[in-house]
Amino acid sequence: MQRVELRPRADWQQRVEAVGMNYHTLDGDVYWDESACYRFTASQIDVLDDVTAELHALCLKAVQAIIDRHLFKQLLIPDWAVPYIVDSWERREPSVYGRFDLAWDGNGQPKLLEYNADTPTALLEAGVVQWFWLRDCYPDADQFNSIHEKLLVFWQDYRQRQPSLHFAGVDSSDEDSGNLEYLRDTAVQAGLQTQRLAIEQIGWDASRQRFVDLRNNPIRALFKLYPWEWLLQEEFSPYLPQAQPAMLEPPWKLLLSNKGLLPILWELFPGHPNLLxxxxxxxxxxxxxxxxxxxxxxxxxxxxxxxxxxxxxxxxxxxxxxxxxxYTPLPEFAGNFPVIGSWIIADQPAGIGIREDKTEITGNNSRFIPHYFVEN
Structure with a gap:
């Protein structure tokens, strides 16, 4: 794993905007940063692929353990939501995606820092923007990136369950809107009928006991780029179990989307080489x-x-x-600290995106850096 300094493409802003990324600059600072990239070998990518699959398997085992041992209070989950979550898990409601954040310098074993299991972003930049960058800058190299293809496969399968889907999020966030619109676009490409609305535009029809959109159409299936822990605090959230809209991410993802997962994983799998x-x-x-x-x-x-x-x-x-x-130190490259975000799409490893900062704490404005890999 090497950090390579580059000269950005002369028209990089127009190029990333052309593929849907309008938030390449945040608060006046570059967010999409192609003044550098990370170079991997094929064997290092194999490690990331294997570790991502392993962590996903451990997390699914953790869900069952949390339910079996009734650990909901430790995760601050309200009592009324517990049967809703358990039912969702027992019915194996499908999950679209998740992102494991890993500390790794290309040597030894990657370590799990946290799992963004519910509302991970940086999907558009990982799945699309860096792919077009690769074609322009390293056309003979490869990239750990099958995100777009795996999303299309997921939606094609999901269409057999639900032919139409509402997409809701926080419209005031350019980053959230960009990621939400990208996910919606992949669903459209897979043949689903979609509707877009802001999360606050979802209504409750008390007479018919169902959630509705602005046209008073029932919301039978909802993709929400809005954290479950926030949603459970909303006034009408206790009606979710009776209305039963199909939810993406599903309610059982609540058990994986907070940091309480980390000590539970360690207790279940002490000493595991990919856990801290x-x-x-x-x-x-x-x-x-x-x-x-x-x-x-x-x-x-x-x-x-x-x-x-x-x-x-x-x-x-x-x-x-x-x-x-x-504590485990992040790798440092010329004063930059990268975190590897490794994606799961429809239960399969799907690629990586890298965020880096000048400190060891990755924040909202930490830069996204593209990557490529070559044969060993």
């Missing part, structure tokens, strides 16, 4: 650790304790329970 030691707050780790709130996002409210030094970020997630995870 982790614990709940009642058993804080001794030594170097990272403290994470159960539901923090985009690097908020993270605390890194390394020897006598303490690094922490602000945010609005500090009030709830937290977990402790054994």
């Amino acid at each position: 030691e982790a614990s709940f707050a009642d058993k804080p780790l001794v030594g170097d650790y990272v403290r994470k709130p159960l539901y923090s996002r985009e690097g908020a409210n993270i605390q890194i304790r390394r020897g006598a030094s303490l690094v922490e970020t602000g945010g609005s997630y500090g009030g709830e329970a937290c977990i402790y995870q054994r």
Whole structure:
């Protein structure tokens, strides 16, 4: 794994906008950054592929263990939602995607930092934008990237269950809107009928006991780019079990979409080479650790304790329970710290995207860096 400095394409802004990415610059700073890329070997990509499949299998086992041991309170899941989640799992409701964030420098074993199991973004840049970059800049190389193809296969299968689908998200976020529209576009390409609306435009029809869109049409299936933990706090969320719209991601993903998964995985599979030691707050780790709130996002409210030094970020997630995870250093390349986001699409490894920052805490504006690989 090498970091290679490059000269960006002269018209890179127009090129990425042409494939749907209008958020290439955030708060005046470059987000899509092609002034560098990461170079892998084919054998390193094989490692990432295998590890992603392994972590996915461990997480599915963790779902069953959480249900069997009734660990919902540790994950701050309200009592009323438990039967809804369990029913979703027992019916094996399908899951579109997820992203494992890994620490790795190309040597040894990748380590799981966290699992973005519910509302992962950076999908458009990983699946499409970096692919077109590869064709322009390294046409003879390859890329760990079958995201687009696997999404089309998923939607083709899903169409047999649900021929139409509503897509909802937070329209005020350009990044969320770009990712949501990309997912919707892949569903359209696969033959589904789709409708787009903002999450706050979803209505509840009390007389017919169903959720509806702005035209009062029933929402029978919903893809929501909106965190489950937020959705459960909405006024009408307790009606979900009785209305039973098909949900993507499904309710059982709640069990994987918070940091409480990390100590549960460690307890189930202690010493696993791709896991880091982790614990709940009642058993804080001794030594170097990272403290994470159960539901923090985009690097908020993270605390890194390394020897006598303490690094922490602000945010609005500090009030709830937290977990402790054994500190592992991120690889450093010329003052840059990359995190590899490895995608699962329809239960299969599908490719990677890399975010990097000048610090070890990856935040909302951390840059996306493309990659390629060559034969060993």
